[in-house]
Amino acid sequence: MAAAPKRPFRWHIVVFLAPAVLVYTAIMILPxxxxxxxxxxxxxxxxxxxxxxxxxxxxxGDPNWxxxxxxxxxxxxxxxxxxxxxxxxxxxxxAALLSSPRLRFSAFxxxxxxxxxxxxxxxxxxxxxxxxxPLWGVAPNLMDIVGLKSLFTPWLGKEQYALTTxxxxxxxxFVGIPMMLIYAALLSIPEEVIEAAxxxxxxxMSQFWKIKLPLILPSIGIISILTFVGNFNAFDxxxxxxxxxxxxxxxxxxxxxxxxxxxxxxxxxxGDPNMGAAIATMMFLIIxxxxxxxxxxxxxxxxxxxx
Amino acid sequence: MSTATHSLxxxxxxxxxxxxxxxxxxxxxxxxxxxxxxxRAAIFGAPLAPPTPKTFDLIGYTxxxxxxxxxxxxxxxxxxxxxxxxxxxLFGAMAAFALSEYRFRGNSLMGLYLxxxxxxxxxxxxxxxxxxxxxxxLVNTLTALILVYTAQGLPLAVFILSEFMKQVSDDLKNxxxxxxxxxxTIFFRLVLPLVRPSMATVAVFTMIPIWNDLWFPLxxxxxxxxxxxxxxxxxxxxxxxxxxNAILAALSLAIMPVLILYVIFSRQLIRGITSGAVK
Numbered sequence: 001m002a003a004a005p006k007r008p009f010r011w012h013i014v015v016f017l018a019p020a021v022l023v024y025t026a027i028m029i030l031p032x033x034x035x036x037x038x039x040x041x042x043x044x045x046x047x048x049x050x051x052x053x054x055x056x057x058x059x060x061g062d063p064n065w066x067x068x069x070x071x072x073x074x075x076x077x078x079x080x081x082x083x084x085x086x087x088x089x090x091x092x093x094x095a096a097l098l099s100s101p102r103l104r105f106s107a108f109x110x111x112x113x114x115x116x117x118x119x120x121x122x123x124x125x126x127x128x129x130x131x132x133x134p135l136w137g138v139a140p141n142l143m144d145i146v147g148l149k150s151l152f153t154p155w156l157g158k159e160q161y162a163l164t165t166x167x168x169x170x171x172x173x174f175v176g177i178p179m180m181l182i183y184a185a186l187l188s189i190p191e192e193v194i195e196a197a198x199x200x201x202x203x204x205m206s207q208f209w210k211i212k213l214p215l216i217l218p219s220i221g222i223i224s225i226l227t228f229v230g231n232f233n234a235f236d237x238x239x240x241x242x243x244x245x246x247x248x249x250x251x252x253x254x255x256x257x258x259x260x261x262x263x264x265x266x267x268x269x270x271g272d273p274n275m276g277a278a279i280a281t282m283m284f285l286i287i288x289x290x291x292x293x294x295x296x297x298x299x300x301x302x303x304x305x306x307x
Numbered sequence: 308m309s310t311a312t313h314s315l316x317x318x319x320x321x322x323x324x325x326x327x328x329x330x331x332x333x334x335x336x337x338x339x340x341x342x343x344x345x346x347r348a349a350i351f352g353a354p355l356a357p358p359t360p361k362t363f364d365l366i367g368y369t370x371x372x373x374x375x376x377x378x379x380x381x382x383x384x385x386x387x388x389x390x391x392x393x394x395x396x397l398f399g400a401m402a403a404f405a406l407s408e409y410r411f412r413g414n415s416l417m418g419l420y421l422x423x424x425x426x427x428x429x430x431x432x433x434x435x436x437x438x439x440x441x442x443x444x445l446v447n448t449l450t451a452l453i454l455v456y457t458a459q460g461l462p463l464a465v466f467i468l469s470e471f472m473k474q475v476s477d478d479l480k481n482x483x484x485x486x487x488x489x490x491x492t493i494f495f496r497l498v499l500p501l502v503r504p505s506m507a508t509v510a511v512f513t514m515i516p517i518w519n520d521l522w523f524p525l526x527x528x529x530x531x532x533x534x535x536x537x538x539x540x541x542x543x544x545x546x547x548x549x550x551x552n553a554i555l556a557a558l559s560l561a562i563m564p565v566l567i568l569y570v571i572f573s574r575q576l577i578r579g580i581t582s583g584a585v586k
């Protein structure tokens with residue numbers, strides 16, 4: 001290493017890095033920057049004119065846009081809250097049960113519970129749409145078995161239930177990921193720590209709450225940020241189940257579907273790339289904000305267990 | 308080990324909860340597949356019953372195969388997924404090797420730059436990506452999709468693979484250098500075969516979102532020629548809302564290949580996740 005200054009230029013490093021960096025920069029970073037830039041322009045008389053934050057002013061202030069924007073943002077926050085409140089506890093519970101020693105068939109459970117995660121949104125959205133459909137009657141029939149038939153309503157068709165129902169469908173699809181990550185974290189807890197706890201008489205539930213849960217908190221942090229990014233970027237499930245209009249009456253509209261409509265237009269409204277870019281920029285800022293909160297607050301406080 | 312932690316009631320309880328959730332996870336999939344083999348009357352008459360010789364009917368499948376161009380969509384999906392996967396793995400491994408093997412100025416900065424894409428979804432750049440593809444004449448080509456998915460898959464691939472490449476023994480690489488092997492030979496002949504298991508993990512992680520994506524096929528390649536199976540299924544399902552046999556058959560046809568692949572590769576996938584590949 002002492003001869004570093006005299007060493008000839010190492011071309012192979014460039015060769016190794018170039019393809020990845022070029023594709024990544026050209027298709028991902030530059031378009032991302034381009035989209036942020038487009039949000040500051042408007043198409044006036046066939047030419048892109050710089051208008052500063054005019055697009056954002058319209059997005060927040062002009063009722064034609066702002067009503068939909070705030071509605072989509074509110075729905076998106078609710079979508080995320082449902083995920084956090086339902087998905088993480090179920091994931092932790094399943095992982096804790098799976099990781100109990102000498103449990104039989106645990107490979108089978110693991111594989112089976114992960115199945116929905118590998119399916120596409122199109123399949124998941126449509127399959128649930130059929131199951132919840134009052135026409136087919138699978139859901140009412142099932143509820144009849146447990147005597148709850150009177151509680152059945154077409155959940156996806158009612159404004160007050162549709163978004164929550166879709167969030168739960170999404171939770172159903174993705175619960176495999178928190179389960180696996182927490183399961184991995186539980187398996188990596190050193191045997192010594194558990195034995196020490198048992199020597200001190202901490203077993204069962206209190207062992208879980210006092211010893212294991214603090215040690216898997218970093219994993220829960222990662223799952224939360226992954227869920228956050230995924231949720232504020234979601235589109236496919238809503239589009240498949242409710243269409244681009246995110247019905248009934250926009251009650252399931254989230255930022256992804258709103259972006260799609262703004263960008264491409266729908267029915268009578270013409271697509272507007274600049275407003276689309278403005279919405280994409282807002283999504284970018286929200287996601288960036290979430291990631292920063294995670295990196296600076298959560299990551300620095302929660303240290304992975306290390307020897 | 309203390310007996311208190313695995314007493315019999317506790318074990319039964321654990322199995323009860325896990326079994327319940329397994330049923331919840333599999334039920335929608337099973338009910339769709341089961342009903343796809345039944346006649347229309349039986350689908351509505353007894354949706355929960357398995358097909359009997361009397362109610363067995365393949366009308367849905369014949370409709371789907373007759374109407375939709377599913378074989379063609381399938382080929383498109385396959386081409387896009389395999390090509391993107393190839394480039395992600397090749398370019399990702401090369402970049403990961405450069406980052407983990409050599410010390411050069413800007414190394415960690417480059418690593419950080421490439422890792423940005425793990426958290427920031429490529430979808431947010433769609434407006435400009437579409438403009439780029441229109442300008443370069445790539446709209447409605449599979450190339451556009453392959454490029455986008457390659458860029459999408461690279462950040463995570465580089466991140467995971469460089470973790471694994473750091474574990475390859477230095478002695479081995481230095482022995483190769485003393486024997487006069489070029490850096491390229493060391494990478495392709497020595498390092499790549501050693502990280503093959505982690506390449507498989509990355510492959511599975513990269514493949515699933517590509518195969519299932521609806522957004523980019525919808526925006527970049529919606530033409531009949533270039534439809535992927537996910538987009539094809541979406542449009543088909545929209546058209547045949549009232550033909551339940553056809554819908555259930557189409558859904559089953561879309562589920563089954565993924566399910567079969569999953570059953571084959573699930574060990575690899577689960578080992579990949581639980582070995583802490585994704586930290």
